[in-house]
Amino acid sequence: MMKIIEGSHAVAHAVMCCRPDVISAYPITPQTHIVEHLSQLVADGKLNTEFLTVDSEFSALSSLVGASVVGARCYSSTTSQGLALMWEVLYNSSGLRLPLVMTVANRALGAPLNIWNDQQDSVGARDSGWIQLYAENVQEAVDMTPQAYKIAEDPDILLPVMVCMDGFILTHVYEPVYLLEQDKVDSYLPPYRPAVVLDTANPKTFGAFVDPSKFTEYRYMQWDAQIRAKQKIVDAALDFQKIFGRYYGGLIDTYHAEDAEIMIVTMGSVIGTIRDCIDSMRAEGIKVGLTKIRSYRPFPAEALQKALKDASVIAVIEKDTTVGNQSALLTDLKAALYNSKLRMPVLGFTAGLGGRDITVTDIRKMVEISSRAKDGVAESDYQFLDLKKELL
Amino acid sequence: MQNLFAPGHRACAGCAMPTTVKLILDAAGPNTVVASPTGCLEVVSTPYPESAWMVPWVHSLFENASAVASGIEVALKRFGKTDINILVIGGDGSTLDIGMGCISGMFDRGHNVKYICYDNEAYMNTGVQRSSSTPYGTSTSTTPSGKASFGNPRPKKDMPAIAVAHKVPYVATASVAYPVDLRNKVKKAIATPGPAYLQVNAPCITGWNFEAGNTVELSRLSVETCLWPLYEYINGELASVKKIRSKKPVEEYLKVQGRYRHLFKSPDGAELIRKIQAIADANVKKFGLVD
Numbered sequence: 001m002m003k004i005i006e007g008s009h010a011v012a013h014a015v016m017c018c019r020p021d022v023i024s025a026y027p028i029t030p031q032t033h034i035v036e037h038l039s040q041l042v043a044d045g046k047l048n049t050e051f052l053t054v055d056s057e058f059s060a061l062s063s064l065v066g067a068s069v070v071g072a073r074c075y076s077s078t079t080s081q082g083l084a085l086m087w088e089v090l091y092n093s094s095g096l097r098l099p100l101v102m103t104v105a106n107r108a109l110g111a112p113l114n115i116w117n118d119q120q121d122s123v124g125a126r127d128s129g130w131i132q133l134y135a136e137n138v139q140e141a142v143d144m145t146p147q148a149y150k151i152a153e154d155p156d157i158l159l160p161v162m163v164c165m166d167g168f169i170l171t172h173v174y175e176p177v178y179l180l181e182q183d184k185v186d187s188y189l190p191p192y193r194p195a196v197v198l199d200t201a202n203p204k205t206f207g208a209f210v211d212p213s214k215f216t217e218y219r220y221m222q223w224d225a226q227i228r229a230k231q232k233i234v235d236a237a238l239d240f241q242k243i244f245g246r247y248y249g250g251l252i253d254t255y256h257a258e259d260a261e262i263m264i265v266t267m268g269s270v271i272g273t274i275r276d277c278i279d280s281m282r283a284e285g286i287k288v289g290l291t292k293i294r295s296y297r298p299f300p301a302e303a304l305q306k307a308l309k310d311a312s313v314i315a316v317i318e319k320d321t322t323v324g325n326q327s328a329l330l331t332d333l334k335a336a337l338y339n340s341k342l343r344m345p346v347l348g349f350t351a352g353l354g355g356r357d358i359t360v361t362d363i364r365k366m367v368e369i370s371s372r373a374k375d376g377v378a379e380s381d382y383q384f385l386d387l388k389k390e391l392l
Numbered sequence: 393m394q395n396l397f398a399p400g401h402r403a404c405a406g407c408a409m410p411t412t413v414k415l416i417l418d419a420a421g422p423n424t425v426v427a428s429p430t431g432c433l434e435v436v437s438t439p440y441p442e443s444a445w446m447v448p449w450v451h452s453l454f455e456n457a458s459a460v461a462s463g464i465e466v467a468l469k470r471f472g473k474t475d476i477n478i479l480v481i482g483g484d485g486s487t488l489d490i491g492m493g494c495i496s497g498m499f500d501r502g503h504n505v506k507y508i509c510y511d512n513e514a515y516m517n518t519g520v521q522r523s524s525s526t527p528y529g530t531s532t533s534t535t536p537s538g539k540a541s542f543g544n545p546r547p548k549k550d551m552p553a554i555a556v557a558h559k560v561p562y563v564a565t566a567s568v569a570y571p572v573d574l575r576n577k578v579k580k581a582i583a584t585p586g587p588a589y590l591q592v593n594a595p596c597i598t599g600w601n602f603e604a605g606n607t608v609e610l611s612r613l614s615v616e617t618c619l620w621p622l623y624e625y626i627n628g629e630l631a632s633v634k635k636i637r638s639k640k641p642v643e644e645y646l647k648v649q650g651r652y653r654h655l656f657k658s659p660d661g662a663e664l665i666r667k668i669q670a671i672a673d674a675n676v677k678k679f680g681l682v683d
Contacts, residue, residue, distance in 0.1 A: 021470045022463060050466035054459065055497030062456035062494065066427065066463025069450050072470060074463075092452050198448040198464065200423050200476055205443035207451035209435050 002178050007138040007170045008033030010177045011077075011103055011163075014145040016047045017185040018101075021072035021192075024052040024060040028082040029115045030167035031105040035077055057082035061089040061100070068098040069206050071197035073149065076100070079167055080107035083121045087128070093160050094129030095222060096207060099152030099192070100160040101145070102130075105167040106268070106319070108354040116355020117167040118319035119268060123296070123328045129222055131161040131229055132297040134267035138175045140248050141165040146180065146189045147236040153192050157229050159222070164296075166269040166319075168355070178246070188243050226298045233295050251300035253292040254307055256282060260289025262370050263311035265304070265333060266318060267293035270358050274317075277363040288367055293329065301336035308337070313345050313374035315366050317385065319352040326382040345373045351385040362386050394446070396422060401444040402436040406597035406604035408568040408611060409433055410444075412510045413481060415571050419578035422447060424477040425468075427461040429486035430454040432517040433510070455490040457482050458498035461505040477582050478504060484511045484525035487591075488551050499558035499587050506581045506588040509551065512596035520599040520651075524549040527619070528671065529664045530651050532599070537654035542664050547671070555589035556625050562588040563625040568595070569612035573622060573634065580624070593620045601650025613645040618672040621679045636681045642669045 005013075012034050015023070025035035041047035050067075054060045057078050064074040078086060083104060093100055104122045108114040122132055131151060135141035141163060148161040165171060196204060210218055234250030241247040256278050257263065264274055271292050281288050291307045293300065308314055316330040325331060330348035337346065349366050352358040362385055373379050396417035403410045409432060417424065425448040428434050434451045437444040452460045457480045465478050487495065487509040498505055514532045515521040521534040526544045531537040535544040555563045562584040566574040574592060581588035595602065595610045602610055614620035615634065619642060622634035643665060646652040655661040655668075676682050 022466055024463070050470050052462065052466060052501070054462070055493055055500070058456065059459040059462075059494050059497050062452060062459035063463035063466075065452045065456070066450065066460035066465075067467035067470075068463070069460075070464055070467035070471070072463075072467035088453055089456065096452070198425050198450060200425065200448060203422075203446055203448045205438050205445050205449050208438035208440040208443060209451075210440045214440060 002176050004174055005177050005179070006033060007141065007165065007173050007175065009037045010138050010142050010179065011145065011165070012037035012041065014142040014180050015075050016041050017180040017182050018075070018146050018149050018189060019073065020049050020075040022050045022052065022064065022067040023075045024054055024063045025076060026054050026057045026060045026078070026082065028057065028079055030107060030171045031077045031079045031082070031103070033171060034103060034105065057085045058089060061086045061093060064100050065089065065093050065096065065098060068100055069096070069198045071192070071194050073192040074100050075102070077103040077105065079105040080109055080121045083125060084109060087125070090125055090128035090130060095218070097158040097222070098160060099149070099158055101148045101152055102160070102162050103141070104162050104164045105171045106164055107167040114354040117169050118353045118355070119164065119166070120320045120353070122162055122164045123320040125162070126297050126328060129159065129226070130297065131159055131226065131295070133161065133163050133295055134293060135163060135165045135170065136248070136269060136271045136292065138170055138173065138177050139246070141170060142177060142180060143240060143244065143246055143248070146185050147240055149189055150236045150239070151229060151232050154232050155195065157225050157232055159225055159229065164268070169269045184243050188240060230295070230298050230300065249292065249294055251295040251303045252307060253294060255290040255292070257289040257291060257307060259287055261287040261312040261374060262367055263289050263291055263308055263314050265291045265293065265314060265316045265329070267296060267329065268319065270317065270319070270352060273358060273360060274363055277360055281364070281367065286367065296329070299332050299336065304333060304336055305340045305342065309342055311344055313347065313370045315347050315349060315370040317349040317351055317358070317366060321350045321353070330382065346381070347373055347379065348382040349385040356386055358386070394422060396446040398444045398446055400442070402439060403432070404597050406607050408594035408596070408607050409510050409512070412568050412574070412592050412594050415568070415574050416479070416481060416508055416578050417447065419575040420477050420479060420582060423475065424479060425449070425464060426479045426481055427451070427457045427464060428480065429457040429482040429491060431483040431486055433481060433483065435517060454486055456494050457486065458491060458505065458507060459494040462498050462501060462503045465503045465505055478506065480505060480507045482509060483516070484509055484513060485515045485523045488524045488549050496558065499555060499560050502586050504586055506578070506590070508578070508590045508592065510592050510594040512594050512599060513548070514596070514599050516596045516599045525551070529655060529668055531654055532651070537658070542658070542660060543654065552589060552591055552625065556628055559628065560587045560589050561585070561627050565591050565593070565620065565622055567593040567611045567615050567620060567622060569608045569615065570622065570634070577624065599651065602648055606648065610645070610648065613640065616640045617642045617645045618675045618681050619645060621675045621681055623679050630679070633679045633681060635683060639676065639682050642672050
């Protein structure tokens with residue numbers, strides 16, 4: 001059923017359809033509408049779940065650790081400072097191999113305090129062992145939610161998953177969305193039945209202390225599960241297509257990529273603007289294309305090597321920076337290309353920090369800079385695209 | 393009786409904590425799950441692949457055991473298992489300091505979780521650093537005594553009062569030296585719906601620095617000197633107090649511990665001992681410890 005609905009409410013509906021046993025929530029802008037709507041669904045008797053209103057984001061994720069160890073399907077949602085406060089539990093829950101699912105309504109991290117969208121928060125958590133999926137629009141955020149549970153709870157994977165959607169841009173927008181049908185979700189997503197749980201009939205110890213003789217092997221198995229999750233993410237998208245008829249690519253997706261000389265690589269809601277720009281630039285004869293990152297962790301190195309092999313120049317645009325180096329997606333991508341045979345220039349552009357709109361003008365400027373690099377004109381290989389130099 | 397805390401763990405000889413845990417589990421029985429924070433208990437009882445826990449047990453982080461237990465409680469409720477005892481057993485650092493926010497949240501939400509703090513009055517796992525449970529005048533590795541220091545300058549945080557302020561229906565203190573009392577209080581905590589808080593005096597051989605065979609006697613002295621009053625608060629009211637028939641001077645407790653040795657050497661020591669005696673006397677008055 002298609003409905004004009006706010007992004008947060010559509011995501012809350014998707015969460016409900018996944019039949020979570022326990023939801024733990026703490027308010028933070030711009031995530032609040034998701035958990036408010038979930039609590040309303042509980043109040044209206046539509047969602048049967050244990051709904052916890054906790055004392056912090058740290059407690060939100062910690063309580064889900066306890067619930068998940070008992071065997072519950074769990075959900076939370078956060079952003080920005082809240083995600084930062086969860087930091088220790090991010091690593092812990094992934095190390096404990098708990099298949100939690102959490103929506104991150106991407107927002108800038110202070111200081112300076114800023115409640116608007118960028119992706120510094122989740123990008124900064126890239127090494128925590130959580131799988132990270134990035135949605136382009138509300139529909140994809142909705143559809144990623146059952147996919148996230150499917151990937152997380154796969155007995156061969158057992159890792160937590162973040163579904164990242166740009167704060168305000170996607171959480172607060174009203175868009176036409178196909179809401180998930182309960183019967184279809186039920187046939188797509190089986191109940192969670194973990195093999196080992198906290199059970200008085202079969203007492204087990206969880207979270208033991210591991211010394212140097214075995215620690216590396218724990219970490220390796222966690223690392224290996226993320227690598228193996230690449231295929232599971234592809235499969236989850238294809239299985240979803242079979243039942244729901246919608247598909248957004250597996251680890252990545254492409255747009256006008258076949259003959260693209262200038263290939264833009266990015267993730268999140270800016271892709272909508274970029275698609276429009278590509279349409280108009282193509283009409284002008286500019287051979288520009290897009291490679292969209294759906295899975296940032298695990299990082300789709302092989303898929304990117306394949307998708308980018310014929311491009312003359314690559315332009316990476318992202319809403320984060322690594323203070324002291326270049327931006328995160330850019331450096332990950334360059335690392336993935338270094339030992340391949342690909343040797344085109346790779347330019348990096350940080351833009352849209354703290355909620356600044358990335359405009360058509362910005363995208364065109366980036367394409368022009370990249371086009372000059374393609375023609376051998378030396379440019380800085382990393383820049384803040386929308387910097388107001390007059391304010392410095 | 394089934395031993396639910398198995399031998400073979402790595403605790404020091406003379407440590408009160410394993411005895412305390414064994415007594416708690418004796419009272420709680422096998423239909424129990426335990427969450428523990430990081431600390432001595434976690435480290436000595438679960439060196440992978442071994443475990444001393446004969447009941448289901450989980451450790452996540454240092455400061456979140458009560459949040460983890462909250463999640464356990466709602467998940468068990470979700471699955472219709474409302475008859476399982478849910479305990480947190482953790483030390484004073486994780487309870488009175490770093491875990492305070494999570495504990496406050498757990499109390500506030502009214503989870504049916506019984507939080508038991510074995511209180512050895514400092515961060516023992518990391519080498520005897522001061523916690524907010526460290527008593528006044530105690531020498532620790534971060535409040536050492538010296539020419540310009542008499543040890544910890546602050547009084548012990550009153551965690552049971554904080555629990556009472558949260559309207560926790562059952563709050564009590566106990567001592568490893570009074571095992572029947574400890575077991576009864578664990579049973580009462582479990583029998584009372586909602587959260588409970590129990591703080592158990594548990595001497596640490598390396599941190600308190602005493603003769604290894606004297607653990608129980610030392611904890612008994614803490615009670616008999618009235619520095620560690622044994623009491624229960626039920627629904628916010630003082631419900632019971634262990635009366636002290638012959639109250640002992642605090643020197644008897646202090647002089648047998650290395651952490652107070654400086655009090656008997658420095659010229660200012662007598663004045664400090666007098667101040668510590670005043671703390672004990674205030675307990676006598678507040679709780680009516682002596683008839």
